[in-house]
Amino acid sequence: MLNTKFTKLTNIQYPIVQAGMAGGITTPELVAAVSNAGGLGTIGAGYMTADQLRSAIRSVKQMTEHSFGVNLFAPQEIAFSEDDVQRMNEHLDHIRVQLGIEQSPLIKKYAESFDDQIQVILDERVPVFSFTFGIPSSDVLKQLKHQGTIVIGKATTVNEAIQLEAAGVDAIVVQGSESGGHRGTFLTDASDALIGTMALVPQVVDHVSVPVIASGGIMDGRGLIASLALGASAVQMGTAFVTCAESGAHKLYKESVLGNQEDATEITFAYSGKAARGIRTKFTQAMKDYHGDVPPYPVQNALTRDIRQAAAKQNNPEYMSLWAGQGLRLATNRTANTIIHECVQQALGVFGNITLLDK
């Protein structure tokens, strides 16, 4: 079977984590379905208010008795000028006009409060907490670990993984360059940290002792076995779940993922101010003509929110953020339960009987 250090650590049946994708994809139905199928479902809570998060957690708890996780964005120090914001807004106004948006939005806050979000995770005694974009304070990590929450960080280089282990995480998601959505890079420029999963996983495994969760381009049982061969103790799959039946992704986002090929994505800063992999759109093309500084995340993310929301309402995928990894041809619209079980079955068939050394 597929028992690993990670399945033991988190008390799950199969070494498959559903990525905590933010932005409405990870419905309680999806998270619970993954956990009920033997994987680890994850609420992507980066953009949620504390109230929304509490409500999501309680819904998941009603639908599963198994372990599940919540993913948040670690707070970051950022620097930007109001001039940059104004120039970007003027550039975005051209797009707003095309979409019939009457005026630039009044932005009250750029992001939700991480402290409020963490308090909910503590109050609700969430089994697994994962984070990206950096490392939360040691106080926060201590409190979580003190009450028994398993803590998982995200690395895109060996040095980031070493730093996460030193900070006391229980496991590390290693994000290869194939991965869809935001890059978790926090020690270097994101464009310097686009290391493919095949190269990155064994190099990280050689430098840390906590379980490694491979991510990036893994869509089925072949990717699962390949990742275990590289020394990972589990895989994290995102794109594979974007298009599944329980996903809350917009219909046209799902259709775009299902209808595109492996070379349809690019790394862009255009939507959020942070490097992320998604399907090329008219918006990412239009932003290539912008030669000023793109404000950093979460500022740019807040600036483009009205555009993305209007596009979604108008069923215009060209101005929506269509985050996706490079395994697009392998995306399906099956249920989460079917995805997990067929992944496991395929994995067990790859080499016939195997002996997992990571136990």
Add this chain to the structure above:
Amino acid sequence: MLNTKFTKLTNIQYPIVQAGMAGGITTPELVAAVSNAGGLGTIGAGYMTADQLRSAIRSVKQMTEHSFGVNLFAPQEIAFSEDDVQRMNEHLDHIRVQLGIEQSPLIKKYAESFDDQIQVILDERVPVFSFTFGIPSSDVLKQLKHQGTIVIGKATTVNEAIQLEAAGVDAIVVQGSESGGHRGTFLTDASDALIGTMALVPQVVDHVSVPVIASGGIMDGRGLIASLALGASAVQMGTAFVTCAESGAHKLYKESVLGNQEDATEITFAYSGKAARGIRTKFTQAMKDYHGDVPPYPVQNALTRDIRQAAAKQNNPEYMSLWAGQGLRLATNRTANTIIHECVQQALGVFGNITLLDK
């Protein structure tokens, strides 16, 4: 054991191909050592004259009775202006001055004759012929196959693999974005075809029936087993052999590969006019300030040759092309024989006894 469709096809013991890296790395000693160890050694002949190639082939034949290959660059249609060449030369002159090169070189021809190179391969009845950058004419492929030479193409996308199979190749090297050296992309922009090995291999395997050889980020037995899990029938390793004892790579090139980390490389057009992955240098940095059009391969390659040669003579790696993949931390200075045997041993140990389904 590790018998696959590819080992049967080429009559080799282990599914490990040494990449046909051009530029003096693949000495006859290296090629023969790989083939004698049970892998498939390959002469990287892209820059060789017909005479040099004949001599290399004969040397290899004297050192091994096993199968080996020759790799060439498929000829391409290119378009460039003499103005672009002149402006580039003026830009390069600043670097020439720094290196003490007295004047821009008089370039008699941009590349060796593919037809002359192919004639040698036919005359010498080379067991395996591999190519990159496109697809040679059907006449050439027919002649090679007619005399029993195994023909291997290179793909960086699914569509390229489909086109290669239609052209009649016997196997396809699938080049993931981790791979060092030149990108083999020929149907699209190279920057749109940087798909990680983990994502690319299974998608190609689903669309062709000839054996697939995975490449990109594979450095040891973990990568070998992972690639077989993804559906490949063999791996191709380049960077792993650059630094080995028999490699003809410049001492400082080897030291740079051995001393760098996974995030030290970038994709650059600067050295040759064609996208390639190598270690960042002062030269690649300096070329970022050049805002004109870089002449295409092989023109730019010919224009920078004197700079690369002078740098090598002066032991200045900052102006040499240091092609390398993203598995840098796993590079070693062992012999080719040891690399192959330890790779096989490690592969067989990953999961204990396995049953290869690809037979």
